[in-house]
């Protein structure tokens with residue numbers, strides 16, 4: 001994936017530095033040449049010796065190092081890579097780069113290089129959401145520096161939230177997408193819905209479905225790897241945000257509609273993978289429903305059809321729907337394609353342990369005038385093929 005690419009891997013001081021050894025190894029396995037540069041704080045978390053062993057090159061860390069400078073000076077080192085990846089990038093490091101400081105070797109290299117730069121933030125959730133960090137992040141993005149992550153999940157400090165460093169494979173995928181020039185969606189905005197919705201019955205109960213969000217997250221990741229600017233509107237799922245993807249979390253179908261519709265006019269492509277609840281309870285009281293009679297009747301009302309609403313927008317985006325069917329897959333998929341006025345629909349069989357919450361899937365694509373079966377594969381692979389077809393048909397129409 002990264003054959004003969006030169007990657008300057010910067011490591012800064014944070015507990016996620018321990019993951020940098022695995023990352024370095026995976027980069028080498030992907031064919032890259034890796035030169036590690038560590039800050040002093042990083043050396044307190046993981047030994048340069050470990051990084052030297054996994055990268056196969058002597059690690060650099062000091063700016064004022066006559067011996068190393070005699071070998072490859074820092075300006076030469078800044079010119080050497082095809083890309084700079086800093087993982088983990090601490091809050092302090094983001095601040096230093098955002099402000100153009102050059103007070104150690106790594107920040108100096110960041111200032112002296114004109115190669116694509118990728119930063120993988122890793123920090124406590126409150127440090128990430130702090131307005132100081134967010135304003136540094138905006139500055140970095142404005143300068144074309146790409147941020148990979150951070151993801152959501154359990155943190156080393158015992159808290160849970162945004163701020164976790166993405167895993168090595170996600171980082172490599174984010175990097176490879178840009179470096180390999182497979183950027184057929186560069187300059188296009190892609191909006192994706194994913195996961196289930198939750199429709200409250202009372203303050204403690206809700207209606208939902210078995211969707212895991214895996215397909216939608218894989219689609220968002222594939223679109224981002226193709227250079228698109230991706231916004232992912234997701235129901236409640238337990239998944240990390242893919243690299244280079246903006247994520248908006250929602251719970252109900254109404255919240256999903258409110259997040260999607262205002263953004264849809266601006267999007268070039270809309271992909272609705274979410275398993276949106278078709279109905280919601282008519283009343284969701286603010287008091288818990290108490291048990292009384294043997295039977296309880298719930299009255300449900302229809303939810304808005306987000307996909308149909310977006311597809312009906314005048315000069316709206318290229319619209320792709322998903323159809324999950326237990327039977328008569330082709331007939332239902334074709335009917336939905338026409339009824340909702342879609343550009344493409346991806347149908348998959350569900351039930352009997354198929355599709356939902358699985359890592360593999362099979363898709364049957366239909367578009368006006370054609371169809372194609374994408375054979376069983378990992379959802380990540382399937383999403384790449386699907387996005388390729390979407391890009392082809394989108395470009396053919398525009």
Ligand code: CTP
Nearest residue numbers: 272273274275276303304305306307321322323
């Ligand atoms: N969809 C949506 N908003 C809804 C319902 C569905 O955006 N309220 C989208 C889904 O994301 C998916 C497609 O529409 O892309 C599914 O079509 P739909 O006809 O709603 O499928 P089902 O809900 O499975 O319909 P049915 O139950 O009638 O089979």
